[in-house]
Amino acid sequence: MVRELGFMGGDFAGTPLSPSVVHALIEIEKGGMTARELGLQLRLEKSSVSRMLRKLIDSGDVSETPGESDARVKRLSLTTAGERRVSAIHAFARTQVIDALARLKPGEDRTVLNGLRLYTNALGGPAAPPCEAQPIEIVAGYQTGLIARVTDMHARYYARASGFGQRFESVVAGGLAEFCDRLAHPRNTIWTARQGERIVGSIAIDGEDLSADGTDIAHLRWFIVDDELRGGGAGKRLLDTALAFVDAQGFAQTHLWTFSGLHAARRLYEARGFTLAEERPGDQWGKKVLEQRFVRPRP
Numbered sequence: 001m002v003r004e005l006g007f008m009g010g011d012f013a014g015t016p017l018s019p020s021v022v023h024a025l026i027e028i029e030k031g032g033m034t035a036r037e038l039g040l041q042l043r044l045e046k047s048s049v050s051r052m053l054r055k056l057i058d059s060g061d062v063s064e065t066p067g068e069s070d071a072r073v074k075r076l077s078l079t080t081a082g083e084r085r086v087s088a089i090h091a092f093a094r095t096q097v098i099d100a101l102a103r104l105k106p107g108e109d110r111t112v113l114n115g116l117r118l119y120t121n122a123l124g125g126p127a128a129p130p131c132e133a134q135p136i137e138i139v140a141g142y143q144t145g146l147i148a149r150v151t152d153m154h155a156r157y158y159a160r161a162s163g164f165g166q167r168f169e170s171v172v173a174g175g176l177a178e179f180c181d182r183l184a185h186p187r188n189t190i191w192t193a194r195q196g197e198r199i200v201g202s203i204a205i206d207g208e209d210l211s212a213d214g215t216d217i218a219h220l221r222w223f224i225v226d227d228e229l230r231g232g233g234a235g236k237r238l239l240d241t242a243l244a245f246v247d248a249q250g251f252a253q254t255h256l257w258t259f260s261g262l263h264a265a266r267r268l269y270e271a272r273g274f275t276l277a278e279e280r281p282g283d284q285w286g287k288k289v290l291e292q293r294f295v296r297p298r299p
Contacts, residue, residue, distance in 0.1 A: 005096075014092035015085065020044065024052055025086050028062060028076045035074065061085055107160050110227055117228075136201075136234050137194045138241050142183055146192060147176050149199040153224050158285075162259060167286030176222060179206060187218075187249055191241055193225065193234045201225040203238040205245055210255055218246045220256040223265075231264070239268055243296075252298050260290035269294050 012019045020042060027033060027041050039049040053076070056062040061082035064074040078086060101109050155169040182188050187207025192199045203223040210217040220242060225235040246254050256274070258265060274294040282291040 013089045015089060021052060021056070022089055024049075024056070025061065025078070025082065025089065028082075029078055029086050031077060033076050035076065038076065056082070110160075114228070134195050136229070136237070138191055138237055139194050140189055140191050142180055142190065143192055143194075143199065146190070146199060146202070147173065147180060150176060150192075150202045150222055150224070153202070153226055154222070157224060157227065161262070162285075162289060163287055164285050165287075171285065172222070179204065179221070182206075182208060187251075189242075189245055190222070191238060193229075193238055195229075200229050201234050201238050203242045205242050205254075207249065207251070216250075216252040218249070218251040218254040220246075220254055223256070235265075235268060239272065243272060247299060250298070254296040256294050258292050258294065260292055266294075269296075272296065273299065 013022045015022060017025075023042055024038060027038055033041075035049055035053055036046075038053075039046055042049065044052075053062060053064075057064065059081075060079055063077055063079050065077065066072075066074060101112075104112070151169060151173040154172045155164075158164040158168055179188065180190070183190065185208060188205065190202065190204035193201030201224060204221045206219040206221050210219045223235070223238065223242075225238070243254065254274075255277075256269065258269075260279070274296045276292055277295040278293040280291055282289060
């Protein structure tokens with residue numbers, strides 16, 4: 001890894017710069033950083049940071065601005081030339097990673113990601129809690145980026161699990177966008193599981209589409225949890241939240257459609273009163289599967 005990433009060569013990330021200088025530029029890109037803060041991030045001595053910054057300022061990549069409250073404190077920022085250089089660094093890195101991931105088999109990219117995350121957390125020691133330890137918050141209603149993120153989770157998961165492709169992704173995105181236009185209806189709600197600012201799960205109750213003929217049916221839709229959190233309880237919380245809403249609204253039944261073979265999800269449904277009511281072949285997703293309809297009566 002050290003050899004392929006270029007740490008042992010004279011140049012790094014497609015630049016004539018050392019790894020520490022490239023790291024410094026990426027940190028400075030975030031904005032508002034001081035020399036002291038940069039040294040802490042890079043774990044370098046003050047004198048080393050000072051020499052590095054002097055070279056970057058002289059080369060025209062970095063500028064210093066006196067702090068508003070204390071002019072002795074200098075805030076670092078990229079110049080226009082520095083922004084161009086960092087953009088090129090990011091482009092080089094993206095190409096390097098994309099080329100490597102392209103050689104992996106389907107699903108192996110997730111294995112690499114999880115392995116790197118585990119190893120990074122182990123290197124950090126007890127002071128670096130894993131992503132899964134961060135609190136999960138269940139949030140009701142539309143959130144910025146919801147349609148794109150929920151579609152992305154569905155597309156990626158079902159591409160691996162069921163071999164679905166563009167047709168499935170288009171159906172999910174179109175249906176979800178249409179549903180979000182109807183969220184003002186009091187019997188329609190969507191919830192997201194959030195970890196910080198990131199959406200990591202979703203579930204929705206559509207109270208209209210299956211009740212159009214006068215029946216009183218809640219449609220459970222877009223239930224998914226990100227791969228990284230699957231099996232950690234976030235799915236149970238989302239499902240219980242949605243079913244509590246169903247019961248409070250007094251729906252006579254709750255229906256959901258899924259596919260044969262999703263055993264973990266089926267166990268969740270059956271533990272909460274759903275029973276298999278119908279099975280039929282279907283190809284609306286772009287591939288033939290055995291579709292299943294589960295029904296939960298009002299408790």
